[in-house]
Amino acid sequence: MMARWRNNPESYGRLARGLHWGVALLFIAAYCAVYYRHWFTVKDTPENWIALQLHLSIGVTIAVFVILRVIWVMQESHPLPPPGKPWEHVAARAMHILLYVIMIYMPLTGYLxxxxxxxxxxxxxIPKFPDTALFQWLVTDKFGLSFEEWEAPLDFIHKKSGAYxxxxxxxxxxxxxxxxxVVRRDNTLRRMWSGQ
Ligand code: HEM
Ligand code: HEM
Known part of the structure; x- marks a missing residue:
């Protein structure tokens, strides 16, 4: 049978599934790297630096996946929701939108x-934001802010959201x-996992 790349009304196609599980794995890896750094490494050691660099690299990779995912999802139709009450459909939809918002602002606040x-x-x-022409133009010239003033709210949002x-x-x-x-025994997980 030909591989099905696109969604259909019953389930997700290969591309949506690949992007979903790719991002899910990368999220777990981003958490492992940053908390390995916090809990198991000592400041200013090579391990501490490597763990940070892995967190940054994984975070940037998530950003790339998310750009592809947003482009793809904008021209794909969603499979029909599994049977459920209206409030459950609203809750699932709201959660998916919230997860998209998170997938976008976490890498952004991290990098900026x-x-x-x-x-x-x-x-x-990949040069840090303060070394770019955009930083000079926007933050220094337009807003008149130092990097520390600019960074404080972004850091707060990134770290508090990540932690809590x-x-x-x-x-x-x-x-x-x-x-x-397990409980409803419907195909919600299967249609994202294997497209069945
Ligand atoms: C979806 C992607 C990302 C997730 C889920 C994520 C999550 C987190 C979490 C959970 C923390 C630790 C918060 C704490 O308890 O203090 C953190 C810290 C941090 N993140 Fe991210 N992050 C992401 C992407 C990025 C990116 C793209 C960058 C930069 C290129 C970045 C830079 C940082 C930095 C510098 C820290 C502080 C490191 C430290 O305190 O050891 N993050 N992030
Ligand atoms: C690691 C455990 C995860 C499991 C078991 C899981 C499971 C699922 C399943 C079964 C669906 C299909 C729901 C439906 O058809 O209504 C789904 C959709 C979705 N998931 Fe996850 N997921 C996980 C992690 C994540 C992560 C880390 C994110 C992003 C931060 C995410 C974002 C989404 C989004 C946005 C959708 C909506 C469909 C789409 O646009 O791709 N998931 N997930």
């Missing part, structure tokens, strides 16, 4: 508020998928 270059998986360097909000919402979302699979 960091004073380290990203050594992308130690292959090549994002993982809670992802767990709720994954929990709902498992609930559908």
């Amino acid at each position: 508020g960091t004073k380290a270059d990203t050594e992308f998986f130690f292959l090549f360097d 909000l994002v993982w809670v919402l992802v767990l709720l979302h994954a929990g709902a998928a498992i609930y559908h699979h």
Whole structure:
């Protein structure tokens, strides 16, 4: 049978599934890298730096996946929702939109508020935002802010959301998928996992 790349009314196609699970794995990896750094490394050691660089590289990769995902989702129709009450459909839809918002603002606040270059998986360097012409034009000239003033709110949003909000919402979302699979015994998880 020919591989089905696009969604159909019953389930997700290959591309939507690949992008979804790719991002899900990268989210877990971004968390592992940053909390490995916090909990298991000592400041100013090579391990500490490598863990940070892995977090930055994984975060930038998520941004690339998300750009592709948004382009794809904008011209794809969503499979029909599984059977459920109207409020459940609204809750699932609201959660999916919220997860998109998170997938966009987490890498953005991370990159715009960091004073380290990203050594992308130690292959090549991505210059930090304060070294770019855009920073000079927008932040220094237009807003008249120093990097510290600019960075403080972005850092706050990135770190507080990462520490208290994002993982809670992802767990709720994954929990709902498992609930559908185990309790309701419908194909919600299967249609994202194998497209069946
Ligand atoms: C969806 C992508 C991302 C997620 C889920 C994420 C999540 C997190 C989390 C959970 C923390 C630790 C918060 C804390 O407890 O203090 C953190 C810290 C940080 N993130 Fe991200 N992040 C992402 C992308 C990025 C990107 C793209 C960059 C920069 C290029 C970045 C730069 C940083 C920096 C510099 C820190 C502070 C590191 C530290 O305190 O050790 N993040 N992020
Ligand atoms: C790791 C555990 C995860 C599981 C078990 C899981 C499971 C699922 C399932 C079964 C669906 C299909 C729901 C439906 O058809 O109504 C779905 C959709 C979705 N998931 Fe996840 N997911 C996980 C992680 C994530 C993460 C980390 C994100 C993003 C931060 C995410 C964002 C989304 C979005 C936006 C949709 C809507 C469909 C789309 O536009 O791709 N998921 N997920």
